[in-house]
Amino acid sequence: MHxxxxxxxxxHAIGWTLAAAPFVAHGARAVVREVREHPESTLLLGxxxxFTFVLSAVKLPSVTGSSSHPTGTGAGAVLFRPPVMALLGTVVLLFQALLLAHGGLTTLGANAFSMAVVGPWVGxxxxxxxxxxxxxxxxGVFAAMALADLATYVTTALQLAWAHPDAATGFPGAAAKFLGVFALTQVPLAVGEGLLGVLLFRALLANARPDLERLGxxxxxxEEAR
Known part of the structure; x- marks a missing residue:
């Protein structure tokens, strides 16, 4: 997705930046409101x-010659709702572009739209x-994690197809090709991410249930069960 x-x-770079910007701005307000009203959320927000940074930085080679990554945005979407992940995901992508050369600055808007906007909302x-x-x-967590991952890659494939249509078949042919590049690797990777999310929330239920209750x-x- 990078x-x-x-x-x-x-x-296209400018257009995707403009498309992502309102979601990121709304996410920034949501984060500020969450921290102001519930300072105890700061640690879980971090x-x-x-979690998103680490998972989306894992670079796995694809049998189609590309590479694939988990995204990790589904977990944050379940905990804090998608607007918060619009900001967190964009910050993650910015640091990855600057520190790891994953993605780029001119493509930050497109990457943010796919991973930090579409992925969390679908998840x-x-x-x-x-x-x-x-x-x-x-x-529910399994579905969120798996489908946030898949939706991110579907969006990325469509973004690339729109930017680079096939000479003979145009956008549909390019979309089929780009989706094919990701599909073989991304489907099992999405399933694996869903299972990882289940393990994560099992740990949160055991160790941070009051936070999960507060977040709804x-x-x-x-009382008698406590």
């Missing part, structure tokens, strides 16, 4: 950002739908 520096025409939507259909917390992720336990 589109490298120079891979997008200037008009952990959500660090959170999958989480809410799973819970509404009777699934528990952990199935789980219902408060009856």
């Amino acid at each position: 589109i490298a520096e120079g891979f997008l025409p200037p008009a 952990a959500a950002g660090a 959170y939507g999958a989480y809410r739908l799973t819970r509404r259909l009777g699934g528990g917390l952990l199935p 992720v789980v219902a408060p336990q009856p």
Whole structure:
């Protein structure tokens, strides 16, 4: 999902930056409000950002000749809702571009739109739908993590197809090619990320349940069960 520096025409780079900017600005306000109203959330916010940074920095070779990464944004979306992840994910991508040469500065808007905007919203939507259909917390987390990952890569593939249409078949042909580059590696990687999310939330249930209750992720336990 890290589109490298120079891979997008200037008009596309500017357009995606303008598209992502309102989400990031809204996310900044959401983070400020969360920290002001609940200072105890600061540590968990930092952990959500660090989790995204570490997972999305893991570079795995693809059998199609490219590389793939987990994203980690689904976890933060479940904990703090997608607007917060718009800011955290963009900050992560900025540091990765500057420190790790993953992605670029001119492509930051496009990468932020796919990983920090689309991914968290799709993941959170999958989480809410799973819970509404009777699934528990952990199935919801699995759906959030897996589909946030997949949605990010689908968006990236479409961004690249729009910027580099196939000479003969245009956007549809290019989209099929770019989606094919990611699909073989990304589907099992998304499943693995979903399972990792289940393990993460098991640990949070055991060690940070009061935080999960405060954030509305789980219902408060009856006093006699505490």
